[in-house]
Amino acid sequence: xxxxxxxxxxxxxxxxxxxxxxxxxxxxxxxxxxxxxxxxxxxxxxxxxxxxxxxxxxxxxxxxxxxxxxxxxxxxxxxxxxxxxxxxxxxxxxxxxxxxxxxxxxxxxxxxxxxxxxxxxxxxx
Numbered sequence: 695x696x697x698x699x700x701x702x703x704x705x706x707x708x709x710x711x712x713x714x715x716x717x718x719x720x721x722x723x724x725x726x727x728x729x730x731x732x733x734x735x736x737x738x739x740x741x742x743x744x745x746x747x748x749x750x751x752x753x754x755x756x757x758x759x760x761x762x763x764x765x766x767x768x769x770x771x772x773x774x775x776x777x778x779x780x781x782x783x784x785x786x787x788x789x790x791x792x793x794x795x796x797x798x799x800x801x802x803x804x805x806x807x808x809x810x811x812x813x814x815x816x817x818x819x
Contacts (some may be wrong), residue, residue, distance in 0.1 A: 695720045696792050696808040703788060703813030706780055710817070714775040714791030716810060724768035727793040727800050730775045732786035733812075743775060744800040753800070757777070758784075780817045787812040 700732050702714040716728070729744040745753045745762040763776040772789055791806035798805040 696723060696794065698719075698790050698810035700788060700790050700810045700813040703815045705741055705816045705818065706802060708780060708782055708817055710780050710818050712777045712815060714777065714790075714813060716773045718771045718773075718792065720770075721814075723771055723773070723792055726771045727792045728764075728766060728795065729800060729806060730764060730773075730788060731791060731803065732755055732784075732788045732815075734783075734786040737786075739803060741801040742788070743801075744793075745773065755801075758769070761809065777815070782813075782819045783819045785815060785817050787814050 697719045698716055698764045700716050706712055722787045725747050727746050731740040732742050733739040741755050742758055742787045743762055745752045745766055749766045754803045761779045766787050792803050792808040794807040
């Protein structure tokens with residue numbers, strides 16, 4: 695089992711930055727792809743970014759490309775999401791997830807086996 699815990703959320707003004715962290719426990723995540731998703735009030739959970747096991751390959755949703763950066767530190771069993779130039783429409787609960795089966799479409803919720811409880815990000819205009 696993998697337990698995931700997000701941190702780093704908060705309230706920020708439009709144009710500001712936040713860095714989210716996702717720390718895993720129970721098992722190493724160093725061989726698994728990881729992802730970030732978000733869910734705004736009244737909307738479905740959506741893909742934000744994913745990173746392969748080594749950190750050498752990343753992929754982003756068009757809505758965050760050029761503003762967000764996903765990274766990982768396998769020695770710390772932690773994945774990060776650096777969010778810059780934040781917009782009010784980025785307001786959501788952000789979740790990290792682990793794809794323990796290591797295959798499939800990593801933009802799809804169903805490919806992820808373990809999820810954190812989420813951290814709230816609120817961007818004021």
